[in-house]
Each structure stands twice: as structure tokens, then as C-alpha cells.
Amino acid sequence: MGGVERLLPIFKMADQNTINKVLALYGANLYNWPRFRLVWSDDQLEKRRGTFNEFYGAIFLRTLTGVQEVKKYPYIVGRWVIEMFVPPSMVDLDELPEANQGSYEPIYVFEDSKGNALPLSIRVAELVAEHAGLPVDRGKRRENIESQEAKEKEERISYNMDAAEVSHITNALHMREAIVRP
Secondary structure, eight states, X not given: OOHHHHHTTTSOBOOHHHHHHHHHTTOBOTTXXXXXXXXXXXXXXXXXXXXXXXXXXXXXXXXXXXXXXXESOTTSOSOEEEEXXXXXXXXXXTTOTTOTTOEEEEEEESBOTXXXXXXXXXXXXXXXXXXXXXXXXXXXXXXXXXXXXXXXXXXXXXXXXXXXXXXXXHHHHXXXXXXXXX
């Protein structure tokens, strides 16, 4: 089995509706739209302002400047894409005139490093949503890491103390310094 095939049993495969339900658990924006969504790249269109060349088949007709509905992902063909909602303050409203309420932007494409399509996976969607979440407050993160390290240290000390008691008795029995009463 190749690399991807070997991992497939680990990641439960699912359909678009199931994954969108899972992604909805990661929150919504002020309009109650999900923060993350799974879409098919070929189905996504958007209105974009720019300069466009118009063709009739292979024949060039003219160049137009203005707003036109175009494929959102002309560079991603036939793939599942996880998008994240981006607020209007982070969107180029000159280029995307209809993004005054925000826009969904791609954060993960279900394909491998060679451009081969990958199957949909709930676990992969969860990992993407978890790692693409809200920015982490570095102070809080450091505090959490330090408290986790302190907790782990206490657990190691407790475990070692328990193990030392057992090993002391075991050692005494082994060295014939202790006896076992029937």
C-alpha cells in the first residue's frame, strides 16, 4: 500500500453534508454563517472587478473593464476546498464588490503534494478547523504551556514516588532483606 492508502483507514471518509455539519460546530460569524465550509471548487463563482478578455470560442472579441461573475477557483479544478470566513475589514472590497459582509477564502484543498485528489475526511476537516481557528494569544498560550508542564511534572513525581515504594519492597525481597509471610 502507498502512503495515502495506508492512512485511509485512520481517517473516516464522509460526504459534503456530514463534513459541513462538523465544521458548523467550530462557530459562526455575526450573520450566523459558519466560520468554515466545504465546497466543490468548480461550483464557486464570485463577482470580481477587473479587466477581462472576452472570447467567442478561440476568437478574441474585446477587452472589458468592470464587474464580472467569474470562477472563484480557476486554478483549482475538480477538488473539495475548505473555506474560512474572512470579515470585510480583511477583504479587498475594490476587487470583490459584493464582499461588504465578508468573504469565504480557501484554506485547504483535498489534494496531495502531487496534485492528486484526496478523499473527504472528517478528521482532516477537524484538524484544518482547529489549526485555522482564531489567533492565539501568545501570553495565554505560554501560560497554558507552563501550567501543562507543571501538571506533567507533578504527575511524573507522583508516579516515581509510587514506583520507588514498590521498587524498594521488590529490592528488599530480591536482596533477601525481607520475608514474605504466608
